[in-house]
Amino acid sequence: MGDMETKSPIRAVGAKALAAYLQEEIASGRMPDGVKLPAERQLSEQFGASRGAVRRVLQDLKDRGLITQAVGSGTFVRPGAAKTLPAPExxxxxxxxxxxxxxxxxxxxxxxxxxxxxxxxxxxxxxxxxxxxxxxxxxxxxxxxxxxxxxxxxxxxxxxxxxxxxxxxxxxxxxxxxxxxxxxxxxxxxxxxxxxxxxxxxxxxxxxxxxxxxxxxxxxxxxxxxxxxxxxxxxxx
Structure with missing residues (x-):
């Protein structure tokens, strides 16, 4: 059931929108170094993406060195992350x-x-x-x-x-x-x-x-x- 939900076209669009939003916020400096990202549940509801899709987006950003995650503390923008991204459109x-x-x-x-x-x-x-x-x-x-x-x-x-x-x-x-x-x-x-x-x-x-x-x-x-x-x-x- 969870896999079917994750592959929903609407939720796939939501995941793409979330990824684009977070990258643009980091690149523009509106999410500066060290700022804490909203909780997974909030991102899921705001963008209409499943929790699994949100985790995959965050994992991708983490793999690219843009964010850090600490169990019990949350997800944060990694210092210097904006410099690794292209300038906003x-x-x-x-x-x-x-x-x-x-x-x-x-x-x-x-x-x-x-x-x-x-x-x-x-x-x-x-x-x-x-x-x-x-x-x-x-x-x-x-x-x-x-x-x-x-x-x-x-x-x-x-x-x-x-x-x-x-x-x-x-x-x-x-x-x-x-x-x-x-x-x-x-x-x-x-x-x-x-x-x-x-x-x-x-x-x-x-x-x-x-x-x-x-x-x-x-x-x-x-x-x-x-x-x-x-x-x-x-x-x-």
């Missing part, structure tokens, strides 16, 4: 670095991200919600704008993962690449007052709470309002 890098401005990014996000709650309400797993909560808590505990911005980006990427639709994940990967530009960081540092940060944090919690309740309409409304406020704070629109 150059096409996406060029788009984010030279063709997409922060203002264009916000326009696109307002069109695309509010579409996600309906899929999240239908497809999200308990692991997806646990990751959302972790991102919210870590963003609230962040000591710097850069750290807050990182976990803010991770939360929105977790929303994309929770749709269990690869299109949204690719879009949010591009979004985060644009956010890594110096111009976005400069705008965010100048606009992110303590009061605005508290508002963002409250909005994040409200979005996650609505998604947990499988209330796609409310989550979409709060998410749209959140994005519109960011756009106004950044550009005065």
């Amino acid at each position: 150059i096409v996406i890098d060029e788009l984010s670095a030279t063709q997409t401005s922060p203002a264009e990014l916000m326009e696109a996000r307002l069109l695309i991200e509010p579409l996600m709650p309906r899929l999240i309400a239908r497809n999200a797993t308990s692991s997806d919600f646990a990751r959302m909560t972790e991102c919210v808590e870590r963003s609230e505990a962040a000591q710097t704008v850069e750290e807050f911005e990182h976990w803010d980006g991770e939360l929105h990427r977790t929303f994309a993962l929770a749709t269990h639709n690869s299109f949204f994940l690719k879009i949010l990967e591009l979004t985060n690449r644009v956010r890594e530009q110096g111009e976005w960081g400069r705008l965010k540092r100048h606009s992110l007052t303590p009061e605005r940060r508290k508002e963002y944090e409250a909005q994040h919690r409200a979005i996650v709470e609505a998604l947990r309740d499988r209330d796609a309409e409310k989550a979409g409304e709060v998410l749209t309002g959140h994005l519109r406020q960011i756009q106004h704070n950044l550009f005065g629109l």
Whole structure:
């Protein structure tokens, strides 16, 4: 029965998506040296891959010297792993670095991200919600704008993962690449007052709470309002 499940076409796609995701996260530095990977169960649920398929993906990464595993402790990115991987896709890098401005990014996000709650309400797993909560808590505990911005980006990427639709994940990967530009960081540092940060944090919690309740309409409304406020704070629109 387990072999039949592992060979399922859907689960095979999930394993490939997991392998590509982990390699890109390591290569880009978003999973830096020594960071702990999510548990096998969480990866299995997020990517729709069997536990056996997840183990095979991790074993392959381990054999290639990208990760280390310690019984009872977990799986970690091996120091220097990013240097052994090719740079993330150059096409996406060029788009984010030279063709997409922060203002264009916000326009696109307002069109695309509010579409996600309906899929999240239908497809999200308990692991997806646990990751959302972790991102919210870590963003609230962040000591710097850069750290807050990182976990803010991770939360929105977790929303994309929770749709269990690869299109949204690719879009949010591009979004985060644009956010890594110096111009976005400069705008965010100048606009992110303590009061605005508290508002963002409250909005994040409200979005996650609505998604947990499988209330796609409310989550979409709060998410749209959140994005519109960011756009106004950044550009005065």
